[in-house]
Amino acid sequence: MEALDAYEQAGSDASYIAGGQSLVPALALRLQAPDVLIDIAHIPDLRGIELKGNWLRIGALTRHAEVLAHPLIRQHAPLYSDAAPHVAHPAIRNKGTLGGSIAHADPASEFPAMTLALGAELEIANRNGTRRVAADAFFVDLFQTAIEPGELLVAIHVPVVNANHRWAFHELARRRGDYALVGCGILADVIDGAIAQIRIVFFSVGNTPVRAAKAEHALIGRVIDADAIAAAQAAVIHDLDPPEDENVPPAMRRQLARVVLGRLLGDIARQAP
Amino acid sequence: MTAITALDRPNSYIGRSVPRPNAKRLLAGRGRYVTDIVLPRMLHGAYVRSPYAHARIVAINADEARAAPGVRLVAIGEDLAKLCTPWVGTMDHFKGMKSPPQLPLPIDKVVWAGQAVVAVVADTRALAEDAAELVAIEFDELPAVVDIDAARGPDAPVISPELGSNLCFHGKIDTGGVEDVFAGAAHVVEEEFLFGRHTAVTMEPRAIIADYDASEPKLTVHHATQTPYQFQDIYARHYGIPEACVRVIAPDIGGSFGMKLHMYHEDMAVVGLSIMLERPVKYVADRMESFVSDIHARDHRVRARMAADADGNILAMDVEDVTGIGAFSAYPRTSVVEGNQVYRLMGAPYTFKNYRADLQVVFQNKVQMSQYRAVGHPVACTVTERLVDMIAAKTSRDVFDIRSGNLIPDDAYPCASPTGYKFESLSHHACLAKIRALMDYDGLRAEQAALRKQGIHRGIGIASFVEITNPSPAFYGVGGVRISSQDGAIIKITPSGDVRCLISITELGQGTETIVGQIVAEHLGVDRERIKVITGDTETTPHGGATYACRGAGIGGETALQAAKKLKANVLAVAAAILQDEPDRLDMEAGWIVDAASRQQRIELAEIARIAYFRSDTLPPGTQSQLSVAHHYAPEGYPFAFTNGVQACHLELDVETGFVKLLKMWVVEDCGRVINPLLVDEQIRGGVVQGLGAAFFEECTYGDSGQLTNGSLAD
Amino acid sequence: MSDLVDVSLIVNGSEVSHRVPARTTLADFLRQTLELTGTHTGCEMGVCGACLVVLDGQVVHACLSFAVQASGSAVETVEGLTERAVIADLQEAFHQRNALQCGFCTPGMLMTAYSLLSQPGVPSREDIRDALSGNYCRCTGYEAIVDAIETTARNRAAGGDAAAREEIDA
Known part of the structure; x- marks a missing residue:
């Protein structure tokens, strides 16, 4: 691909730019100063949303506003749709891209976390071809992903939800569009009333989106009732290790996470079987 | 059918909600801000x-910057x-106040x-920023003085050693008898309050263009x-340019809130840079x-x-306020005014007599602190x-009951607060009844x-307040500061x-030109x-003092009113000469000179002007028309025009998350005679929301180590 | 980043072509190169909303795009919308309601309102507040802005003419 060649030519001091809604502020603040910006906004391969069997392929350049409104995403990857209204503000959503948000991997962002909650796979291109990385292995550290220098996120592949799936999204932000103090998305596979599989993912609680494995474990095989919710809430405290923050101390984030988890599980329990 | 009121007379504008003529330009994107x-x-x-928050400058190497593309000048202290x-930044009437001298660059x-x-x-x-890098x-690096207690400790590094300590000002008020009252009181309550630093965050940041022309010389x-007048004085005095050769133009301003009336080092430097270049x-x-670099405000710890x-009858208050102001006192309005207003406004709405306070x-080592909207009021x-x-x-x-039992009665004026403020006329009880x-x-x-009972937690709060407005010369003038009260x-x-x-x-943007009009x-x-109003x-x-x-x-409006009356007398004098009538039998209405009693139109104002300017030969001998007047006004008597009001708040608390949802705010404020209700309501709404920002979100x-940790709009 | 690049686009209906440093943002291009100073910059990081413009039919932050990225696009600013008289009723509602003080945020507010009111349906006050969540105003407290947009939305829905005025209590 032309963009990959351009990166190769530019050497290491280059950046891809798509929507630019995170990159340009960093440039304006002179926090980053790449010699070369490679505009990928017009590459057709990075666009489009299509259903391929049990997978929904979402082009990396899909705008947040499209994520918000697109019927295929609403039907097959609904956590993205539920999260989208909370992503920044309308004008940012008109320009910002799903792939850009995921590749940027801001731990306070909704889309990276929902990518993990949906169990998506990330299609990454390099000069040798493309590879797919599971979301569980994608988010490495603060603003760090499995994407190597020069590589480009091409598409997000989401396993489509089926009739057994229940999901819920919630975030606690002090004002609409603010970064959430704590946010969470849950995708549960409910068979005969009991949780067969569940993915609980928090954001704004650490260096990456965080799967709450202990809380998930506490719920497997159980009907979501008050006891199960309490067990999950008790467990989730141990899943999270929020960073020290003067305004929002770790204990407060854990408490907020506990509350959000309780409310989301309540939502899921109330969803029609 | 509504009754005919004073507002139905021709040209009755005072008290009427009329939109701002100059807002249309801003709505069309045709504002002209300094940034433009x-x-x-x-x-x-x-x-x-x-x-660094505190450091010695050892060496500056700017050779590379001087050689960078497009660079015209690199200047140091x-x-x-x-x-x-x-x-x-000191004022004479803050006794013992001290502050180190400041220069544009250190x-x-x-x-x-x-x-x-x-x-x-x-x-x-962009090229200047490239070179700056x-x-x-x-x-x-020197040890940073950050904490207000550590700053006063015996081992604290002294930021300005020549001043001897990190104490800028120590003020005391004591009416006497406070200890005895507290000792004998049935109830004593006490609390420690921390108020974080706030800043104005005007949508248009600070902006300045200095244009020095050595040939006249002239600084624009x-x-x-x-x-603008305050800065005309400052630039003239500190750069040694005759005041008449200094012109300061304040075009459209993208918000100020008190932040844009202080001397900033960068702004002072820009004037010097223009002189050099x-x-x-x-x-x-x-x-x-x-x-x-904008001033911050409200960094107080009050016990x-x-x-x-x-x-429940309030008997006395005892207050200790410590406030951190940065490394020096701001210029020219100082950084003590806020603390001074905090410890003098304490308890101001109430009748108690015994008061003691220590400021x-x-x-x-933080950025300078000074006056920002509602100086001291939120703290007090x-x-x-x-x-x-x-x-x-x-x-x-x-x-409500405790307040109605303790607020100064509405018929008790004039009176003074135990902190020394003289109140001409306030209306706490009327306001309280109205908001209730x-x-x-x-x-x-x-x-x-x-x-x-359903587990929903709602809260109701009320707050009475006294507001300081319209300062007389007793404030800046007497303090030796060249800021006009007229x-x-x-x-x-x-x-x-x-x-x-x-004027x-x-x-x-608050509507100055509209109300003057x-x-x-x-x-x-x-x-x-x-x-057409020009400012x-x-x-x-x-x-003048400006805004x-x-x-x-209060002061500008009164100036306009008195000037208009003076001009009217001049117009009527000319009209009387033309009409061979007496001035006091004439009036002005709808662009006409009318008979004062019958309101019958006698002669158009435009005709008076035509005759006065072009056919003065037709006027009676000795008539010299004065169709321009200049007039000044300064408040006399009371040092401030105090006003008062009460606000109420209704909110809901999520007890699991601590999140608060504001349901409603009410404000009753005694504004005196309202010139334009539309604009007054807008000011109050805007002020309340800015206050809510401070109360809920901003710090x-x-x-x-003295680093600002949240210095962007995204934090 | 300081290399010069050619930028050609349509601004307010007219084709413009300039050669500018590659790092010139769309906001700086509009304000400095084209002297369209109605678009304001309040934060230069996509937070305050003072720089919003319409880019190919969508409202975006001019401070978060490089001018060169907008090449081939059509941009409309507050000056263009004003000239086309497509927001005359909105501006009149803002004026009558005094939904601005210093006016620095106002062009961005108008852009957001223009976009919101271009969508089908009559937005609720909650919808309006949501749409304005990326527009900062420090003077007004937003209430009058919401009022003015709501009035315009209702007047448009009622088929009121473009200059529909809101009643103001005297």
Whole structure:
């Protein structure tokens, strides 16, 4: 691909730019100063949303506003749709891209976390071809992903939800569009009333989106009732290790996470079987 | 059918909600802010800032920057010190107050993180910033004084050793008898209150263009400020330019809130840079620079107690306030005014007589602190009203009840507060009764109780307050500060019978020009569309205090009113000469000279103007028409015009998350005679929302080393 | 980043072509190169909303695009919308309600309102507040802005003419 060649030519001091809604502020603040910006906004391969069997392929350049409104995403990857209204503000959503948000991997962002909650796979291109990385292995550290220098996120592949799936999204932000103090998305596979599989993912609680494995474990095989919710809430405290923050101390984030988890599980329990 | 009121008379504008004529320009995107202005041969400044809160400047190497593309000048502290005399932000009537001298750029050391150290001027802002990155400054870091207690400790590093300590000012008020009252009181409540640093965050950051022309000489400064005359004085005195050769123009201003009336080092430097280059130099603070260099406000720790008798009658207050102001006192308005207003406004709405307070104003290695909207009021009000509520709780009295029992009676004026403020006329009880009805207090309490049973937590709060407005010369003037308490207006009738009013109060979007137009139009009996109000240019408008401390309408409005009356008398004198009538039998209405009794039209104003300007030969001998007047007005008597009000708040608390949802706010404020209700409501709404921002969301936070930790709009 | 690049686009209906440094943002291009100073910059990081413009039919932050990225696009600013008189009723509602003080945020507010009111349906006050969540105003407290947009939405829905005025209590 032309963009990959351009990166190769530019050497290491280059950046891809798509929507630019995170990159340009960093440039304006002179926090980053790449010699070369490679505009990928017009590459057709990075666009489009299509259903391929049990997978929904979402082009990396899909705008947040499209994520918000697109019927295929609403039907097959609904956590993205539920999260989208909370992503920044309308004008940012008109320009910002799903792939850009995921590749940027801001731990306070909704889309990276929902990518993990949906169990998506990330299609990454390099000069040798493309590879797919599971979301569980994608988010490495603060603003760090499995994407190597020069590589480009091409598409997000989401396993489509089926009739057994229940999901819920919630975030606690002090004002609409603010970064959430704590946010969470849950995708549960409910068979005969009991949780067969569940993915609980928090954001704004650490260096990456965080799967709450202990809380998930506490719920497997159980009907979501008050006891199960309490067990999950008790467990989730141990899943999270929020960073020290003067305004929002770790204990407060854990408490907020506990509350959000309780409310989301309540939502899921109330969803029609 | 509604009754005919005074507002139905022709040209009755005072008291009427009319929109702002000058807002149409802003709505069309045709505002002209300093940020928009481009002058021929204009250059752009950028600054290299200190990363340290406190450090000695060891060496500056700017060779690479000087050689960078587009760079015209790199200036350091010594360069500007040759042109600009130092300034000291003290006021005489704050006894014992001290502050170190300031220069545009520091020479020896930096005293806050973000302080500008080196100026770079280049063809574009981007090139100036590129070059600024090439300047190498060697610092020797010093221990930072951050905490207000540590700053006063015996081992504290002293930021300005020549001052002997980090104490800028120590003030005390004591009416006597406080200890005895507390010892004998049935109830004593006490609390410690922490108020974080806030800042104005105007949507348009600070912006300035200095344009020095050595040939006249003449300095023209396009300055986003509330107070052009104050800066005309400052630039003239500190750069040694005759005042008449200094012109300060304040065009459209993108918000100010008190922030844009202080001396900023970068702004002072820009004037010097323009003098050095003899070219216009522009500097616009970017948002990050704004957070680290605009004044902050409200950094207070207050420990306060209140005594009451068994019935909840307040007997005394005892207050200790410590406030951190940065490394020096701001210029020219100082950094003590806020603390002074905090400890004098404490308890101001209430009748108690015994008061003791201790104010310590402390230097620290943070950005300067000074006046920002509602100077001191939120601190004094919060402390007082919280203590009153605590007394109410102790004595099982309702929050309205405790206030109506303790507020100064509406018929007790004139009177003085125990802190020395003289009140001419306030209306606490009338306001309290009004807000109680407005909010349906009893209904809300019933609803609150019912919802609590369902696990829904609603809160209701009220706060009475006294507000300082319209300062007289007793404040800045007596303090030795060259800030005017008077304002001036020039009003003239044009040959077509239109009216131009040049006035010294300034427009910041609150509607100054609109209300002045209303006042002048009403008193001259002309349609307000025929009046043009001109503000914000020291070259054309008379000298005045301009706009701060709610003085625009109070002092500027009165100036316009008196000027209009004076001009009217002049017009009627000419009209009487033409009509061979007596001036006091004539009046002005709808652009006509009318018979005062019958309102019958006698002669058009435009015709008077035509005759006066072009056919004075037809006037009786000795008639010299004076269709322009200049008039000044300063308040006399009371040092301030105090006003008062009460606010109420209704909110819901999510007890699991601590999140608060604001349901409603009510405000009753005694504004006196309202000139334009639309604009007054808008000011109050805007002020309340800015206050809510401070109460819920905003604080400039610092780390242990004196670094601002949340200096962007995204934090 | 300081290399010069050619930028050609349509601004307010007219084709413009300039050679500017590659790092020139769309906001700086509009304000400085084209002297369209109605678009304001308040934060230069996509937070305050003062720089919003219409880019190919969608409202975006001019401070978060490089001018060169907008090459081939059509941009409309507050000056263009004003000239086309497509927001005349909105501007009149803002004026009558005094939904601005200093006016610095106002062009961005108008852009957001223009976009919101271009969508089908009549937005609720909650919808309006949501749409304005990326527009900062420090003067007004937003209430009058919401009022003015709501009035315009209702007047448009009622088929009111473009200059529909809101009643103001005297």
